[in-house]
Amino acid sequence: MGAEQSVPAGVEVQAPATAASSQPDGGATAATDDQKAASLPSALVLVGPSGVGKGTLAKRLIQDSDQFGFSVSHTTRAPRPNEQHGVHYFFTAKEQFAKEIGEGKFLEYAEVHGNLYGTSVAAVRSVLESGRVCVLDIDVQGARAVRKSGLKGIFVFIAPPSLEDLANRLAGRGTETVEQITRRLNNAKAEIESINEKGLYDYLLINDDLEEAVKKLKAIADRAAKGLDPEPGMVPERVVLEDAPLPDIRALTEQQAGNASEPVQAPQPAQEPAPAVNGVAVADAAPESASATPVVTSARPPVPGPPQASAAEPQQPLYNGTSSVPQPGPAHGEAGIPTGFEKWQGKVALVTGASSGIGWATCEALASAGVRVVAVARRKNRLEELQRHMHSTGVPLVNFLPVVCDITKEAEVATLPKIVSKRWPDCGVDILINNAGMSRNDASLFDGNIGSWVEMLSTNVLGTCMMTRAVIQDMKRRGSYGHIVNMIGLSGHRIPDGPQGGGFYAATKAAVKTITEGLRQEARGARLPLRVSGISPGIVETEFFAVRAFGDDEATRKATSAFKCLQPADVADAVMWCLSCPNHVEVNDIVLRPTEQLI
Numbered sequence: 001m002g003a004e005q006s007v008p009a010g011v012e013v014q015a016p017a018t019a020a021s022s023q024p025d026g027g028a029t030a031a032t033d034d035q036k037a038a039s040l041p042s043a044l045v046l047v048g049p050s051g052v053g054k055g056t057l058a059k060r061l062i063q064d065s066d067q068f069g070f071s072v073s074h075t076t077r078a079p080r081p082n083e084q085h086g087v088h089y090f091f092t093a094k095e096q097f098a099k100e101i102g103e104g105k106f107l108e109y110a111e112v113h114g115n116l117y118g119t120s121v122a123a124v125r126s127v128l129e130s131g132r133v134c135v136l137d138i139d140v141q142g143a144r145a146v147r148k149s150g151l152k153g154i155f156v157f158i159a160p161p162s163l164e165d166l167a168n169r170l171a172g173r174g175t176e177t178v179e180q181i182t183r184r185l186n187n188a189k190a191e192i193e194s195i196n197e198k199g200l201y202d203y204l205l206i207n208d209d210l211e212e213a214v215k216k217l218k219a220i221a222d223r224a225a226k227g228l229d230p231e232p233g234m235v236p237e238r239v240v241l242e243d244a245p246l247p248d249i250r251a252l253t254e255q256q257a258g259n260a261s262e263p264v265q266a267p268q269p270a271q272e273p274a275p276a277v278n279g280v281a282v283a284d285a286a287p288e289s290a291s292a293t294p295v296v297t298s299a300r301p302p303v304p305g306p307p308q309a310s311a312a313e314p315q316q317p318l319y320n321g322t323s324s325v326p327q328p329g330p331a332h333g334e335a336g337i338p339t340g341f342e343k344w345q346g347k348v349a350l351v352t353g354a355s356s357g358i359g360w361a362t363c364e365a366l367a368s369a370g371v372r373v374v375a376v377a378r379r380k381n382r383l384e385e386l387q388r389h390m391h392s393t394g395v396p397l398v399n400f401l402p403v404v405c406d407i408t409k410e411a412e413v414a415t416l417p418k419i420v421s422k423r424w425p426d427c428g429v430d431i432l433i434n435n436a437g438m439s440r441n442d443a444s445l446f447d448g449n450i451g452s453w454v455e456m457l458s459t460n461v462l463g464t465c466m467m468t469r470a471v472i473q474d475m476k477r478r479g480s481y482g483h484i485v486n487m488i489g490l491s492g493h494r495i496p497d498g499p500q501g502g503g504f505y506a507a508t509k510a511a512v513k514t515i516t517e518g519l520r521q522e523a524r525g526a527r528l529p530l531r532v533s534g535i536s537p538g539i540v541e542t543e544f545f546a547v548r549a550f551g552d553d554e555a556t557r558k559a560t561s562a563f564k565c566l567q568p569a570d571v572a573d574a575v576m577w578c579l580s581c582p583n584h585v586e587v588n589d590i591v592l593r594p595t596e597q598l599i
């Protein structure tokens, strides 16, 4: 840590015309505090241990006002799956980074937790020149260097309420391995000690309740936007660090995985919905500990601000990946994460029929691409298996919610949005993949089993409609409309086994096709930005044929052995593509067959 730093001179920029400076009298009258200070835009430097919430706070600041711009740093760290070059960081090879240090490109740089990070002069200048406050998210060493550089700015140290909270946040974020989290947490104590360095920080902000912290930071940032100096005395004389032992990260991480191992059971019709939903041990992404030891104690509250009604933290996109997370590979197609998919990072997708085949593959593809996945199916053991599989491929289980639910039961379906918002407060289903569907081979229109007709109709048609209804009602409530993808199937377009009694099944799929188009038209009629897509695969190698033959696995082999059939991952890729299209493109139906399939 702590390379000797050469600080290049000059992030001096011309102040853009402001209301004060462009007045005809040019400030000749007694200048107000605001007018004096407005000569230069200012920087807002956020400092604090890894995982304390600097990025979360910076994001809130920038998304809520165009007065602020982010200084995109350079780093030699590998990008996480959701991170984009030039947006989150400029990901730079070590050699290149060293070269750029030599060229004096950096205002500051430091080795942090084993990687190099640096703020380029150009990054800061480009924000300041646009007349915005430049928000820096840097470590303590960087803060010292920026202080030295003379850049005008307000320096805010963000502290966690406790080391235990910090550990929970790092573990809950799911972006680092146990070793990396331990390393970051080990460094946190010394970083927090830096609050006592005289003149380094202007404010100490404890990020306990997020909404309250956002409010306080906005008040500080407002000063920076006005070019005002920080208020004096906002850092306590002395901060005492409790000598608490570091939390056991491995246990914490395992606890998170363990907590999540019990799939949620959607309440059965006979049960009271609320207790059943609440009664299930669902892992919270970042459990808060009421009894946690405070990290810092000080005589007076360092940052004043009105008491806020505390709102639940809007969850961040949690899946940022770790070095151990495999990139999307053959398990869900060779295509990787399609371009355009970034908009769904951290959003919630609900997949029905998730216990096998296309549903399973779609869950995998979505989770690997950074989406929070709600896997809905009837078979609990299969959901548990899917969860273990997710865990083994590096998907943070905080991003995975298995729910045992029969989509043909209205009462169970109706509780799904509540289960989702309990797990991820302030979130709801953004993507619905209506995948569940089934067929039976005793459904002849001459003399078929009426029970099989009912089963197909209930699952394929009514299940799809009830799921859609529940999700749209929830989208309406949240005022946020996403994307619904219906698995129509090729049978929605033609009758494959008419002479063998396949007509009824095809009729249910034709209904799904019509419903998909009806839904699209209703969305257009209501002027909602909801997008609706259909996917119509031909023969896919799944349990479909075994289910159709009432559990005869041999039926699947027979139906899929004549040629290379579609794989579930091929269909998942089609789903991912639909979702990736820009908002002005609505894919209405993708028909895909195995190349050798004739009809």
Ligand SMILES: Nc1ncnc2c1ncn2[C@@H]1O[C@H](COP(=O)(O)OP(=O)(O)OP(=O)(O)O)[C@@H](O)[C@H]1O
Pocket (backbone or CB within 6 Å): 048, 049, 050, 051, 052, 053, 054, 055, 056, 057, 169, 170, 172, 173, 207, 208, 209, 210, 211, 213, 286, 313, 315, 316, 318
């Ligand atoms: N007040 C809060 N209460 C609970 N969780 C929080 C709070 N603020 C942020 N978090 C969560 O803590 C995790 C870490 O936050 P974030 O990534 O913003 O930290 P950071 O300080 O930017 O970390 P790093 O320095 O490693 O980039 C995230 O999952 C975020 O949602």
Ligand SMILES: Nc1nc2c(ncn2[C@@H]2O[C@H](COP(=O)(O)O)[C@@H](O)[C@H]2O)c(=O)[nH]1
Pocket (backbone or CB within 6 Å): 048, 049, 050, 051, 054, 073, 074, 077, 108, 109, 110, 112, 113, 117, 118, 119, 137, 138, 139, 140, 141, 142, 143
């Ligand atoms: N000195 C600097 N520190 C930086 C810079 N950009 C980020 N950081 C700090 O690094 C850690 C780890 O970040 P992560 O993205 O790997 O989690 C974090 O605490 C940042 O504050 C920089 O340009 N200079």
